[in-house]
Amino acid sequence: MLSEELKEKYQLVVGLEVHAQLLTESKMFAADANQYGQSPNTLISAITLGHPGTLPKVNKKAVEYAIRMGLACDSEITRHNIFSRKNYFYPDLPKGYQITQDKGPICVGGIVPIKLSDGTERVIRLNRVHMEEDAGKSIHLAGEPDTLVDFNRAGTPLVEIVTEPDIRSSEEAYVFLGEIKKLVKYLDICDGNMEEGSLRCDANVSVMLKGAKEYGKKVEVKNMNSFRNVAKAIDHEHERIIGLLEAGKEIVSETRTFDADTGTTASMRTKEDLNDYRYFPEPDLSPVVISEEWLQSVKGSMPALPRELFAKFVEQYGLPEYDAAFLTEVKGVALWFDALCSKTENYKAASNWMMGPVKSHLNESGLDIAEYPVKPEALADLIALVGGGKVAFSTASQKIYPELAKASGESALQIAQRLNLIQESDEDSLKPIVQSVLEENAKKVAEYRSGKKGLMGMFMGEVMKKSKGKADPKVATRLLTELLEN
Numbered sequence: 079m080l081s082e083e084l085k086e087k088y089q090l091v092v093g094l095e096v097h098a099q100l101l102t103e104s105k106m107f108a109a110d111a112n113q114y115g116q117s118p119n120t121l122i123s124a125i126t127l128g129h130p131g132t133l134p135k136v137n138k139k140a141v142e143y144a145i146r147m148g149l150a151c152d153s154e155i156t157r158h159n160i161f162s163r164k165n166y167f168y169p170d171l172p173k174g175y176q177i178t179q180d181k182g183p184i185c186v187g188g189i190v191p192i193k194l195s196d197g198t199e200r201v202i203r204l205n206r207v208h209m210e211e212d213a214g215k216s217i218h219l220a221g222e223p224d225t226l227v228d229f230n231r232a233g234t235p236l237v238e239i240v241t242e243p244d245i246r247s248s249e250e251a252y253v254f255l256g257e258i259k260k261l262v263k264y265l266d267i268c269d270g271n272m273e274e275g276s277l278r279c280d281a282n283v284s285v286m287l288k289g290a291k292e293y294g295k296k297v298e299v300k301n302m303n304s305f306r307n308v309a310k311a312i313d314h315e316h317e318r319i320i321g322l323l324e325a326g327k328e329i330v331s332e333t334r335t336f337d338a339d340t341g342t343t344a345s346m347r348t349k350e351d352l353n354d355y356r357y358f359p360e361p362d363l364s365p366v367v368i369s370e371e372w373l374q375s376v377k378g379s380m381p382a383l384p385r386e387l388f389a390k391f392v393e394q395y396g397l398p399e400y401d402a403a404f405l406t407e408v409k410g411v412a413l414w415f416d417a418l419c420s421k422t423e424n425y426k427a428a429s430n431w432m433m434g435p436v437k438s439h440l441n442e443s444g445l446d447i448a449e450y451p452v453k454p455e456a457l458a459d460l461i462a463l464v465g466g467g468k469v470a471f472s473t474a475s476q477k478i479y480p481e482l483a484k485a486s487g488e489s490a491l492q493i494a495q496r497l498n499l500i501q502e503s504d505e506d507s508l509k510p511i512v513q514s515v516l517e518e519n520a521k522k523v524a525e526y527r528s529g530k531k532g533l534m535g536m537f538m539g540e541v542m543k544k545s546k547g548k549a550d551p552k553v554a555t556r557l558l559t560e561l562l563e564n
């Protein structure tokens with residue numbers, strides 16, 4: 079653990095490079111299916127394998143998805159895009175080069191605002207978002223001497239999202255990644271699944287003396303398979319680098335690999351023996367020119383963004399920011415809630431239902447919101463029953479909701495009637511009950527009248543018992559007060 083003194087002395091500086099696999103049907107430059115989990119080496123055309131004489135073709139959808147990402151982050155969209163070859167040898171790279179954007183990325187600059195757990199707001203600037211293709215996958219089976227290679231992933235479209243070195247703590251890195259995941263899922267461009275490698279992150283880490291004008295030398299850490307591990311790797315490097323500096327040692331620019339079992343990192347290669355990739359413009363692809371018309375059509379088809387729905391929930395529905403943050407965490411939930419709000423005007427009650435019974439139901443059943451069986455209008459009807467005093471919230475959530483969740487087509491009102499749960503709010507039918515309770519408890523009534531106001535609860539309890547829990551508490555209280563005070 080770093081001492082307070084060292085934490086005061088040094089500033090952590092982090093920049094992230096996030097690779098997101100795009101949810102296109104086919105690959106970046108070939109018609110092979112872009113699918114995870116298929117039998118090895120079944121989605122591999124001659125183009126993907128880079129056979130001589132084959133010609134790549136750019137996937138238009140992939141370009142549109144990259145533009146979506148840029149628009150969502152307020153990046154500038156490059157109109158004239160060229161691809162480059164990045165040359166290197168690796169067994170999972172059948173062509174011997176990767177097609178990427180070296181100069182002139184499709185999205186330049188941009189911002190991703192984040193909010194930390196203590197409420198602090200920060201803006202992380204993006205350096206760029208560029209398009210490229212993924213490599214295949216080497217598989218090292220435990221106990222086997224050989225390495226296997228699966229080219230199915232080769233040519234999968236990627237965007238690489240590169241931040242400026244604006245991140246100042248592992249928590250900021252963690253929150254930023256959560257924000258990126260949320261964003262790509264809202265944009266429908268990536269499934270955000272870190273376990274399957276759809277979202278991968280490298281962390282560049284350095285420290286400098288607080289107040290220094292220049293950044294320190296950085297190391298790059300790879301192979302973290304969860305956001306937690308990215309944060310752990312950053313914390314580990316933070317301490318390790320400060321330890322080296324305090325011992326008077328030099329920091330070497332290098333690439334390190336993270337070991338999830340030990341939470342530590344080890345050197346993979348230093349910058350000195352880093353490849354010279356010999357980038358040059360890809361001769362087999364003509365430039366991708368994004369016309370004004372094309373850009374406008376992508377703008378016009380942008381899905382709702384989390385920040386837009388957040389603003390709508392706060393401004394239009396008058397909800398607290400806390401509610402809006404919860405409701406916009408998952409796109410499906412936000413859209414379901416928005417549909418609910420077109421069926422009820424009791425927005426706060428609707429939000430409470432989402433944060434309470436609906437959330438517990440989803441958690442307990444393990445259902446995704448896409449599989450959630452209740453229709454927005456059905457829940458809106460239940461909210462109206464409570465709002466109209468026909469049933470108490472507790473009855474609605476504990477007795478009616480579980481029936482509604484069976485989605486048998488029975489409405490909230492029908493369920494309430496079938497289970498005999500409609501509250502007695504009709505004064506004429508409640509009054510005899512209240513009167514008989516008071517008659518049967520004459521002694522208590524006298525005590526109440528001589529000042530023991532606390533007996534009200536007991537009278538209410540009796541009214542509830544007699545009405546089999548169906549008395550509307552508001553009406554019952556009013557009747558009791560009237561009869562007791564007179």
Ligand code: ADP
Binds near residue numbers: 091240241243244282
């Ligand atoms: P390189 O040329 O080594 O690839 P880049 O300038 O392309 O470095 O930056 C790669 C990533 O490293 C970016 O996310 C950037 O924000 C980050 N980065 C650059 N310098 C530093 C630094 N001194 N400390 C931490 N991160 C840095």
Ligand code: MG
């Ligand atoms: Mg770089």
